[in-house]
Amino acid sequence: MSQIDLSERQRQVLATVVAHYVVSGSPVGSRTISKARPDHLSPASIRNTMADLEEMGYLAQPHTSAGRVPTDLGYRFYVDSLMSQRPPGKDDLETMRHVLLASENDQGIDEILSRSVKLLAGLSSQVGVVLAPRFSHAVLKRLEFLRISEDRVLALFISQTGMVDHRIVPMKESLSEAELTAVNNLVNENFAGLTLPEIRSRVLQMMRQEKALYDRLLARAMEMSSHYLDQREEGADELLVDGTFNVVGEPDFADVEQMKRLFKAFEDKNRLVELLNACLQQNKPQVIIGKECLDPGFEDLTIISSPYRYRERPVGALAVIGPRRMDYERLITLVDSFSRFLTESLARRTRMTGSEQAEHQKNGTEDTCDP
Amino acid sequence: MSQIDLSERQRQVLATVVAHYVVSGSPVGSRTISKARPDHLSPASIRNTMADLEEMGYLAQPHTSAGRVPTDLGYRFYVDSLMSQRPPGKDDLETMRHVLLASENDQGIDEILSRSVKLLAGLSSQVGVVLAPRFSHAVLKRLEFLRISEDRVLALFISQTGMVDHRIVPMKESLSEAELTAVNNLVNENFAGLTLPEIRSRVLQMMRQEKALYDRLLARAMEMSSHYLDQREEGADELLVDGTFNVVGEPDFADVEQMKRLFKAFEDKNRLVELLNACLQQNKPQVIIGKECLDPGFEDLTIISSPYRYRERPVGALAVIGPRRMDYERLITLVDSFSRFLTESLARRTRMTGSEQAEHQKNGTEDTCDP
DNA sequence: ATTGGCACTCGTCTGTGATGAGTGCCAATG
DNA sequence: CATTGGCACTCATCACAGACGAGTGCCAAT
Numbered sequence: 001m002s003q004i005d006l007s008e009r010q011r012q013v014l015a016t017v018v019a020h021y022v023v024s025g026s027p028v029g030s031r032t033i034s035k036a037r038p039d040h041l042s043p044a045s046i047r048n049t050m051a052d053l054e055e056m057g058y059l060a061q062p063h064t065s066a067g068r069v070p071t072d073l074g075y076r077f078y079v080d081s082l083m084s085q086r087p088p089g090k091d092d093l094e095t096m097r098h099v100l101l102a103s104e105n106d107q108g109i110d111e112i113l114s115r116s117v118k119l120l121a122g123l124s125s126q127v128g129v130v131l132a133p134r135f136s137h138a139v140l141k142r143l144e145f146l147r148i149s150e151d152r153v154l155a156l157f158i159s160q161t162g163m164v165d166h167r168i169v170p171m172k173e174s175l176s177e178a179e180l181t182a183v184n185n186l187v188n189e190n191f192a193g194l195t196l197p198e199i200r201s202r203v204l205q206m207m208r209q210e211k212a213l214y215d216r217l218l219a220r221a222m223e224m225s226s227h228y229l230d231q232r233e234e235g236a237d238e239l240l241v242d243g244t245f246n247v248v249g250e251p252d253f254a255d256v257e258q259m260k261r262l263f264k265a266f267e268d269k270n271r272l273v274e275l276l277n278a279c280l281q282q283n284k285p286q287v288i289i290g291k292e293c294l295d296p297g298f299e300d301l302t303i304i305s306s307p308y309r310y311r312e313r314p315v316g317a318l319a320v321i322g323p324r325r326m327d328y329e330r331l332i333t334l335v336d337s338f339s340r341f342l343t344e345s346l347a348r349r350t351r352m353t354g355s356e357q358a359e360h361q362k363n364g365t366e367d368t369c370d371p
Numbered sequence: 372m373s374q375i376d377l378s379e380r381q382r383q384v385l386a387t388v389v390a391h392y393v394v395s396g397s398p399v400g401s402r403t404i405s406k407a408r409p410d411h412l413s414p415a416s417i418r419n420t421m422a423d424l425e426e427m428g429y430l431a432q433p434h435t436s437a438g439r440v441p442t443d444l445g446y447r448f449y450v451d452s453l454m455s456q457r458p459p460g461k462d463d464l465e466t467m468r469h470v471l472l473a474s475e476n477d478q479g480i481d482e483i484l485s486r487s488v489k490l491l492a493g494l495s496s497q498v499g500v501v502l503a504p505r506f507s508h509a510v511l512k513r514l515e516f517l518r519i520s521e522d523r524v525l526a527l528f529i530s531q532t533g534m535v536d537h538r539i540v541p542m543k544e545s546l547s548e549a550e551l552t553a554v555n556n557l558v559n560e561n562f563a564g565l566t567l568p569e570i571r572s573r574v575l576q577m578m579r580q581e582k583a584l585y586d587r588l589l590a591r592a593m594e595m596s597s598h599y600l601d602q603r604e605e606g607a608d609e610l611l612v613d614g615t616f617n618v619v620g621e622p623d624f625a626d627v628e629q630m631k632r633l634f635k636a637f638e639d640k641n642r643l644v645e646l647l648n649a650c651l652q653q654n655k656p657q658v659i660i661g662k663e664c665l666d667p668g669f670e671d672l673t674i675i676s677s678p679y680r681y682r683e684r685p686v687g688a689l690a691v692i693g694p695r696r697m698d699y700e701r702l703i704t705l706v707d708s709f710s711r712f713l714t715e716s717l718a719r720r721t722r723m724t725g726s727e728q729a730e731h732q733k734n735g736t737e738d739t740c741d742p
Numbered sequence: 743a744t745t746g747g748c749a750c751t752c753g754t755c756t757g758t759g760a761t762g763a764g765t766g767c768c769a770a771t772g
Numbered sequence: 773c774a775t776t777g778g779c780a781c782t783c784a785t786c787a788c789a790g791a792c793g794a795g796t797g798c799c800a801a802t
Contacts, residue, residue, distance in 0.1 A: 029795050042745050047796065065752045065795050146515060148529055156527060156537075158519055166535050244615070245634030249627040256620040263616030400764050413776050418765070436764045436782045 027067030121243025126322035167231040252323035306339035398438030492614025497693035538602040623694035636668040677710035
């Protein structure tokens with residue numbers, strides 16, 4: 001990293017350029033900076049410093065006689081070492097508390113998430129994205145098979161946090177009501193408190209055991225569970241997007257062709273899911289600036305993302321997506337505190353339905369998890 | 372209606388203007404039309420006719436020395452009386468058949484719908500919208516209450532067509548497993564084969580009956596059902612939207628401010644739901660052109676919508692939304708045949724799970740329905 | 743090292759004139 | 773009497789030119 005060898009003045013100038021550019025949107029010149037400084041350094045001196053910064057790749061000129069704009073590298077340096085880390089704005093915090101707590105008493109985590117994404121878009125004036133808790137991290141509270149026709153059952157998955165998922169599973173040979181109840185009991189006895197990957201390995205393990213060969217119902221239980229697991233894939237329906245209209249009319253996206261690509265990117269949710277998944281392991285907000293994101297269509301965007309947790313594990317993420325020219329200082333703290341809020345909210349949900357917590361410990365989930 | 376008193380020539384000219392304008396996008400002049408006619412009527416004559424049409428409100432001039440463009444009224448007359456009704460394109464039909472039949476064997480009506488909306492957007496190159504089957508028209512196959520904590524149960528609604536809905540319902544006093552099973556039995560005995568509004572009135576009716584006062588479990592069953600019904604509202608999650616990027620960069624939406632409003636409209640799904648609901652009672656594709664839609668934000672749009680049916684009743688709708696300048700002929704037939712396809716697809720789904728059909732008849736649903 | 747001065751660059755704005763598509767009107771025509 | 777050719781007029785679009793000004797780089801003086 002060549003970042004250490006920036007002089008104090010260079011750092012200050014770069015910071016001022018970024019600060020001005022993100023609000024004005026037009027290249028900032030030496031005069032502007034000179035005036036913004038407490039010591040009245042002349043424009044000429046600033047020009048020298050700016051020329052240095054340009055040489056080092058932190059600034060760029062749109063054309064010869066224009067001011068400077070930050071490059072991706074310039075922004076990067078700004079967020080990494082220049083930006084002051086203010087606490088989040090009181091207003092933002094207050095609104096978040098208000099909206100999220102209001103929906104917490106309602107049921108349905110879906111509701112909280114959909115409000116969250118709207119709020120995130122609203123507060124940031126950018127595109128808001130929320131990746132719903134991944135089912136692969138969800139802890140099973142109950143798995144139930146319900147008959148819906150002669151040869152098909154509905155598999156119903158309920159997680160500790162209250163997420164619900166259902167799939168239709170074919171049934172090779174019909175089971176009586178009593179048998180189906182027995183199957184349900186078997187399933188819940190064996191799987192309660194486990195995550196999906198854990199259930200998968202448990203299923204494989206049990207299918208190998210001799211016992212299953214003789215206990216017909218157990219065999220069926222494992223078979224149906226296995227079917228359900230196969231049906232479940234991480235799909236695009238787990239991603240919420242809102243606020244795309246915020247990005248329409250941004251001067252930064254003047255080019256129509258580019259804008260078209262942009263919207264295609266927002267509708268292709270699979271790619272967004274991948275992007276957000278990538279940030280799950282971080283424990284600070286992650287900032288991806290322009291070309292740092294290799295995905296085509298995102299070259300001119302910045303993504304600020306942060307995971308939220310459940311039981312110390314990251315289970316989902318939220319992000320703000322906008323033009324590279326954005327208010328990093330505010331938005332990073334916004335995303336950060338938003339993810340904390342969601343984490344706390346999930347924790348509170350567990351406490352509400354906490355009766356099964358002991359059971360979870362008993363099954364020893366903590367050690368056998370894969371990310 | 373003053374539509375009858377258009378002379379044959381006026382009709383032809385109007386038709387030609389629309390036909391040319393929808394493909395070229397620029398105002399069409401008298402010369403162009405003159406050349407397009409088999410009889411070589413001179414531009415001057417055409418001009419006279421066009422002046423007439425303008426006076427009558429079917430055409431308009433963007434500015435003095437430009438050609439004519441159709442007005443809302445002009446388009447209206449075109450779709451009502453001028454347009455030839457071609458059968459849908461072989462290609463479109465083939466693609467629809469291919470995509471829809473492929474997903475039919477999968478489970479999950481959600482999957483079919485989400486593929487449909489993507490396909491609709493793709494084929495039309497406009498914004499595609501699908502209103503999922505309204506639960507208020509759904510016929511209950513099974514309603515199940517599942518305990519998820521001491522004081523809350525999950526209400527699970529499964530319809531004949533395989534739609535699934537779930538809500539969390541609070542439970543005032545705890546019920547034992549056996550009691551809950553009894554409640555479930557009571558509920559299904561009473562409600563199977565009914566639609567939601569029917570269930571609602573049945574609940575009210577039963578709560579009034581003396582019997583319920585004495586049968587504690589029956590009272591609880593009704594109370595919980597009532598809770599579920601209250602939770603259920605027609606929400607925004609029933610609407611699928613795709614292809615918004617198709618509308619970005621349309622020359623018709625040059626104005627940025629307008630485009631912003633447009634995207635806000637697409638994200639405010641409640642309003643779209645209302646719009647589509649309005650077309651449920653039609654049995655032909657409905658076309659709403661520009662200012663005919665009173666909703667602000669839609670003044671410059673055209674909506675082509677058509678309901679799809681289940682058991683002879685309209686249960687959902689699909690639509691194509693785009694600029695007023697669109698290929699009405701192709702898109703109307705497209706939407707029309709698409710809705711037929713969906714209707715047929717739903718019918719086939721019933722046949723697949725047809726074992727309960729008799730039961731449905733028995734409960735006498737056909738007469739007691741409200742729209 | 744800092745600064746004022748100066749020539750230079752180049753995007754933006756403004757005005758002008760040419761171009762051409764298209765119109766409305768009118769008088770001539772079959 | 774509908775149709776038509778001719779003609780003057782309108783107006784958006786384009787290209788070109790000049791003025792303007794923000795901003796730069798360089799250099800010599802402090």
